[in-house]
Amino acid sequence: xxxxxxxxxxxxxxxxxxxxxxxxxxxxxxxxxxxxxxxxxxxxxxxxxxxxxxxxxxxxxxxxxxxxxxxxxxxxxxxxxxxxxxxxxxxxxxxxxxxxxxxxxxxxxxxxx
Amino acid sequence: xxxxxxxxxxxxxxxxxxxxxxxxxxxxxxxxxxxxxxxxxxxxxxxxxxxxxxxxxxxxxxxxxxxxxxxxxxxxxxxxxxxxxxxxxxxxxxxxxxxxxxxxxxxxxx
Numbered sequence: 171x172x173x174x175x176x177x178x179x180x181x182x183x184x185x186x187x188x189x190x191x192x193x194x195x196x197x198x199x200x201x202x203x204x205x206x207x208x209x210x211x212x213x214x215x216x217x218x219x220x221x222x223x224x225x226x227x228x229x230x231x232x233x234x235x236x237x238x239x240x241x242x243x244x245x246x247x248x249x250x251x252x253x254x255x256x257x258x259x260x261x262x263x264x265x266x267x268x269x270x271x272x273x274x275x276x277x278x279x280x281x282x283x
Numbered sequence: 284x285x286x287x288x289x290x291x292x293x294x295x296x297x298x299x300x301x302x303x304x305x306x307x308x309x310x311x312x313x314x315x316x317x318x319x320x321x322x323x324x325x326x327x328x329x330x331x332x333x334x335x336x337x338x339x340x341x342x343x344x345x346x347x348x349x350x351x352x353x354x355x356x357x358x359x360x361x362x363x364x365x366x367x368x369x370x371x372x373x374x375x376x377x378x379x380x381x382x383x384x385x386x387x388x389x390x391x392x393x
Binding site: 174176203205211212213214215218226228260262270271272273274275276277279 | 314316318323324325326327328331371373375378379380381382383384385386
């Protein structure tokens with residue numbers, strides 16, 4: 171079955187602009203999580219959505235937001251982009267359950283100039 | 284404060300050598316996963332350990348979960364260039380999202 175699909179793969183934006191990233195989870199997976207990965211900080215949790223509701227949230231400013239649709243697809247939005255937002259943004263989907271094994275997409279490489 | 288500490292941060296070895304990567308925490312986890320990530324790709328799940336003291340083997344890779352479920356190790360026997368990548372451990376606590384360590388970058392040269 172198809173894996174997690176993230177679009178676009180690469181993105182270049184200017185400071186102050188906003189950006190929307192998309193994630194389609196594995197069929198049947200209802201939980202979608204977003205992570206920001208940078209060389210210095212590693213993988214940092216942004217938020218998790220389950221059944222269109224935000225279930226967990228990481229320690230990021232309000233410029234970072236997300237949502238999940240009824241088909242479990244998810245989007246994340248970053249407004250007023252800053253240079254420090256340049257990173258690989260990863261989406262992971264998982265089944266509901268205690269183990270919460272995450273299956274990741276290839277990520278979106280965002281560069282802010 | 285990083286909840287999961289991985290060591291070493293970088294490891295460069297020759298093909299055929301053995302190595303061990305560590306993942307430590309002061310917190311208890313209900314399960315712990317190991318992932319491998321290659322440049323430009325997302326992490327790929329290698330294994331999940333659930334029970335304290337559990338040992339799992341995946342070909343030349345051996346994973347162990349500490350008795351107290353606070354730490355884990357990954358041992359690779361006879362490393363090959365194809366093992367090169369970023370190894371990440373991630374812990375699961377009830378009601379929270381997966382928490383990742385910063386990873387160990389492994390380079391295996393032939």
